[in-house]
Amino acid sequence: MxxxxxxxxxxxxxxxxxxxxxxxxxxxxxxxxxxxxxxxxxxxxxxxxxxxxxxxxxxxxxxxxxxxxxxxxxxxxxxxxxxxxxxxxxxxxxxxxxxxxxxxxxxxxxxxxxxxxxxxxxxxxxxxxxxxxxxxxxPTAGTAACQILAALGAGEGDCLLIVGAAGGIGSYLTQLASARGVRVLAAVRGDERRRMSILGAARTLDVSAGPESLPAAVRESHPHGVDALADLVSEAPEAFAAHTALVRDGGVALTTRGAGAKAGNRALHTGPPPVDFRLAPSALLLDALAAAVTSGAFVxxxxxxxxxxxxxxxxxxxxxxxxxxxxxxxxxxxxxxxxx
Ligand SMILES: NC(=O)c1ccc[n+]([C@@H]2O[C@H](COP(=O)([O-])OP(=O)(O)OC[C@H]3O[C@@H](n4cnc5c(N)ncnc54)[C@H](OP(=O)(O)O)[C@@H]3O)[C@@H](O)[C@H]2O)c1
CATH class of the missing domain: 3.90.180.10 (Medium-chain alcohol dehydrogenases, catalytic domain)
Structure with missing residues (x-):
């Protein structure tokens, strides 16, 4: 073969x-x-x-x-x-x-x-x-998006910052979160406003000018911080910690890149304790994802x-x-x- x-x-x-x-x-x-x-x-x-x-x-x-x-x-x-x-x-x-x-x-x-x-x-x-x-x-991106949303516990009216929102997980997570009434801030590189707004993002932030462009853009609309962060890209603990600092007191900050423990160990955190996401795929969740797509709940x-x-x-x-x-x-x- x-x-x-x-x-x-x-x-x-x-x-x-x-x-x-x-x-x-x-x-x-x-x-x-x-x-x-x-x-x-x-x-x-x-x-x-x-x-x-x-x-x-x-x-x-x-x-x-x-x-x-x-x-x-x-x-x-x-x-x-x-x-x-x-x-x-x-x-x-x-x-x-x-x-x-x-x-x-x-x-x-x-x-x-x-x-x-x-x-x-x-x-x-x-x-x-x-x-x-x-x-x-x-399977991987769909399961991750469902489990990330559950881990964040974000609901109606909450603001979720997704860093790396235009990729596989981000495309699903944006849709699932916005369907639940979550206001999604989609951080992407490039002009992806049209794509992300079709997927349900409330606002799309182009961070291609560099990592320092994100804090300013987020603080402009959320001076006290966002309710939740899903960081799908930062491998360096410093980068993840900088994003975590944009989360309000009592909020949730999650990374899919294993940066949480590293940032915690180096005492880089000023925000909430980081959640290091670990995928736990199951046949049941695959059934649920397939049903959601066939019902038109997400594309x-x-x-x-x-x-x-x-x-x-x-x-x-x-x-x-x-x-x-x-x-x-x-x-x-x-x-x-x-x-x-
Ligand atoms: N921990 C776990 O159990 C678990 C499970 C599943 C996935 N993951 C990990 O999660 C990560 C994301 O997965 P994915 O499937 O969504 O990946 P993907 O489809 O490759 O998407 C990643 C997205 O991030 C964007 N990006 C990269 N750097 C960026 C930055 N600084 N600012 C904004 N956007 C940026 C990329 O586009 P540009 O390069 O154009 O910006 C791309 O759109 C991967 O590293 C994957 O391995 C972990």
């Missing part, structure tokens, strides 16, 4: 030929039609602790838990069950499914023509009326639909920045859309 994988510790993701992964007991094998890009896909390859990057190479020698090679990139997918492993299963051959690969194993990521996943992992049936393309774009902005062979380029592009909405890869050209 065709797949995009990191094949060696010094390697970049590349298109390779691999054997199809046979489903083990309790697993199903899915013939993937679409996979979606998430920053996690390249972040994992860059993470020394994952043992996939040049820096991580020494870890491969000493730690048995470390990922081997080839490491097939990607976690989000949609396709059809093509084989069911031994044991009872909640799926049948031919079922349209979407989901998130919990722990990619050799030969088992989403940027491939086939993946084998445990039936108890976050996978769900694609309901009638939802295309496999749209379903593939939901899935897919800005790029690319063939699998463009994935290495797209990963490099996402690492460099500039994501808008979601990017999906087509694994089976001409398979058509599942609509029920």
């Amino acid at each position: 065709r797949a995009v994988a990191v094949t060696a510790p010094l390697g970049e993701p590349m298109l390779v030929e691999l054997p199809k992964p046979d489903p083990e007991m309790g697993e199903v094998r899915v013939r993937i039609e679409y996979a979606a890009l998430n920053p996690y896909d390249w972040q994992r390859a860059d993470d020394p602790a994952a043992g996939l990057s040049p820096q991580g190479f020494p870890h491969v020698q000493g730690f048995p838990h470390v990922q081997g090679f080839p490491h097939v990139v990607g976690v989000d997918f949609a396709g059809r069950v093509d084989m069911v492993g031994r044991g009872p299963s909640r799926f049948r051959v031919g079922d349209p499914v979407f989901g998130r690969v919990a722990h990619p194993s050799p030969g088992g990521g989403a940027y491939a023509e086939y993946v084998s996943v445990h039936q108890d992992s976050p996978i769900a049936l694609v309901p009638s009326g939802l295309s496999l393309k749209v379903a593939a774009a939901l 899935v902005p897919i800005d790029f639909e690319l063939p699998l062979e463009k994935a290495p380029e797209a990963l490099a592009q996402n690492r460099a920045g500039g994501a808008r909405g979601k990017t999906v890869f087509v694994l089976r050209p001409g398979a058509g859309h599942h609509t029920g």
Whole structure:
């Protein structure tokens, strides 16, 4: 099968030929039609602790838990069950499914023509009326947006500042929050006013002039601070702490980049205690997301639909920045859309 994988510790993701992964007991094998890009896909390859990057190479020698090679990139997918492993299963051959690969194993990521996943992992049936393309774009960013909104506890009349609002999570979070009556301040780079206001943002702040442009713009409309912050971009604890300082006393500040503990450790915080968000995907939440899309409660902005062979380029592009909405890869050209 065709797949995009990191094949060696010094390697970049590349298109390779691999054997199809046979489903083990309790697993199903899915013939993937679409996979979606998430920053996690390249972040994992860059993470020394994952043992996939040049820096991580020494870890491969000493730690048995470390990922081997080839490491097939990607976690989000949609396709059809093509084989069911031994044991009872909640799926049948031919079922349209979407989901998130919990722990990619050799030969088992989403940027491939086939993946084998445990039936108890976050996978769900694609309901009638939802295309496999749209379903593939939901698992990571959609789950994150729902869980971030719950963690923030923001409701009617609250003001939520989203930094990095034009990307995957931000596009969903803006819609979910504004549907709940939350006033969204969308911090983006570039003139994205039209896009963000269609998604429901009350105000769009262009911060491409530099990090110092955001505090001034926020304080102008919210001198006492916003009620909640979802920082989807700041890796440096100093940058996250600067955004946290824009949250009012008693508000909530959340980061998806693990910057909270680091900022706390360095006593950089002047605002509320930071929340370090951790994704907890589940099949139930996937069902809820699919239902929300089919009912028209929110839209899935897919800005790029690319063939699998463009994935290495797209990963490099996402690492460099500039994501808008979601990017999906087509694994089976001409398979058509599942609509029920
Ligand atoms: N902790 C967890 O469990 C968890 C779960 C899911 C995702 N995440 C992480 O959350 C992050 C966001 O995910 P995503 O899927 O939304 O990523 P994405 O689709 O790549 O979007 C990121 C967005 O941030 C924008 N951006 C970057 N720097 C910015 C800045 N300084 N100011 C304003 N906007 C900026 C980017 O556009 P420009 O470059 O044009 O500005 C892009 O629109 C990723 O790092 C991901 O790995 C963490």
